[in-house]
Amino acid sequence: MANRPAPALEIGEKDRAELERWTRSSSVPAGLAQRARIVLLAGAGHSNTETAARVGVSRPTVIAWRERYLHRGLAGLVDEPRSGRPRVVDRAKVIAATLLPPPKKYGVRHWSTRLLARHLKIADATVAAVWREAGIQPWRAESFRFSTDPELVAKVTDVVGLYLNPPENAIVLSIDEKSQIQALDRTQPVLPTQPHLIERRSHDYVRHGTTTLFAALEIATGKVTAACKPRHRQTEFLTFLRQVARAYPDDGTGRELHLVMDNYAAHKAPTVKAWLAANPRIVVHFTPTHASWMNLVEVWFSIIERQTIHRGTYGSVKDLNAKIRQFIDGWNDRAHPFVWTKTADQILKKANRQTTSNAEH
Known part of the structure; x- marks a missing residue:
């Protein structure tokens, strides 16, 4: 027996404007923008199968987000806070590890963000953020010499x-x-030198x-x-x-x-x-x-x-x-x-x- 097509979602004008804004915004998380597209296509009368094909997700995913919007509105599309204590990066530990020479097994003279992240088992973006805040630049080096002149x-x-x-x-x-x-x-x-061309x-x-x-x-x-x-x-x-x-x-x-x-x-x-x-x-x-x-x-x-x-x-x-x-x-x-x-x-x-x-x- 063939599956009956799901009825079109009813979306209010206010919700529709917000959903469309989510799909256009560059600051909205990609997952949230994807859910907004699912709901908008469902509201336009597209079947679950067609919506899944257009968005690039599975049919059960489309059904799940349709149900979340149907029962909770826009709030149902937003990620809920995860349970448990959020992960805290020990900033001092990252800085201390950066200022020490890398272990000999790596064969390098200074850390890179990816190598240190792998060593500490954290994200390399986290290492980069700590370095920026602390003003640490391990990849740079300068020379100096103090005068030893007795006069x-x-x-x-x-x-x-x-x-x-x-x-x-x-x-x-x-x-x-x-x-x-x-x-x-x-x-x-x-x-x-020419216009738009350097020498x-x-x-x-x-x-x-x-x-x-x-x-x-x-x-x-x-x-x-x-x-x-x-x-x-x-x-x-x-x-x-x-x-x-x-x-x-x-x-x-x-x-x-x-x-x-x-x-x-x-x-x-x-x-x-x-x-x-x-x-x-x-x-x-x-x-x-x-x-x-x-x-x-x-x-x-x-x-x-x-x-x-x-x-x-x-x-x-x-x-x-x-x-x-x-x-x-x-x-x-x-x-x-x-x-x-x-x-x-x-x-x-x-x-x-x-x-x-x-x-x-």
Whole structure:
């Protein structure tokens, strides 16, 4: 005997509007939206079999939700609270496990959300939520190094004092060299920027050689005196120092040149020391070891790297040197001073930390 088709459900206008909202909403649970579709199809007169086929569920499921709506209305479609105490994740346990290295059997250096979740037998989304709340990022790592210079305090105070309160009638220059700048030429022409397209270049290149950029940044104005040399030795550095001295000649008032430099060996070579001794108006200030970031010319090096060197293509070292000189000429036309803001006390407060390792091992 064939099953008689179930009569159409009677759905009030208010309930129908709410059911339709459930089927459209992205914030409603998928199960609830599915039940709303079942009831709406049943209310439109579709049979249980046809409704089941359209929604992708079994016929008994359609019958069950029809009955729930028939007897309890919209409230019958909503999941009822489950009995028993809700599961509570031990947040402290997750954090403690994260901060410990993974067991050797996993063969990894740090946890991932899925691996830790598997280890703790919880959901990986739970691990991710705990990490976000606690600000833990095991997949990231940064490098650091504390200065071991025995004259750290004196050098920081000296250099920062020079930046913040330079001697009267003196010129302060930040000097360094950017070595091994490569003259790279792409194997295919660079495709320029277009609307909705960024600049594109081939990944392979031809290397035509390298150059070394010597630069002296005048702190007060931001102007740069520079030279490109094929080598990076004390000979080239001494030649550059003579160029700087000529760029800032003695005007008869005893004007001093104060040079801020790092501890590279060429800066302390015997020939350089002898030349400095013969030119007493030039005073050298060394940054602490492992603290070349205190040399302001490094800021300018980062600018020329981003704006010219990295994005350029060069058919030869001569071409590279010409592009560097072109940038320097343009820079000096629009130069601006670099303002140092940190005091010596602020720097030393972070620098004087407990020793964590021996840098000489």
